[in-house]
Amino acid sequence: MTEKEKYVKICPQCGSTNIKIPPAGMDIKMTQQDYCTDCGFWGMFPEVKESKIKEFKKQIKK
Numbered sequence: 001m002t003e004k005e006k007y008v009k010i011c012p013q014c015g016s017t018n019i020k021i022p023p024a025g026m027d028i029k030m031t032q033q034d035y036c037t038d039c040g041f042w043g044m045f046p047e048v049k050e051s052k053i054k055e056f057k058k059q060i061k062k
Helices: 050-061
Strands: 007-009 034-036 047-049
Touching: 007 050, 047 050
Parallel strands: none
Antiparallel strands: 007 047
């Protein structure tokens, strides 16, 4: 049996994996977006394989 590789959320602005996921509210209108604790970016964060984090960060710097 093969082990599945783990995916992590990564900041598309700074490349950090320090993403804070706020607790969801009781109503859909109360939910907050995820945010990066390093640069403060709010929004959608892509999920990448742990083995591909360095490659993703190189693409950000270009």
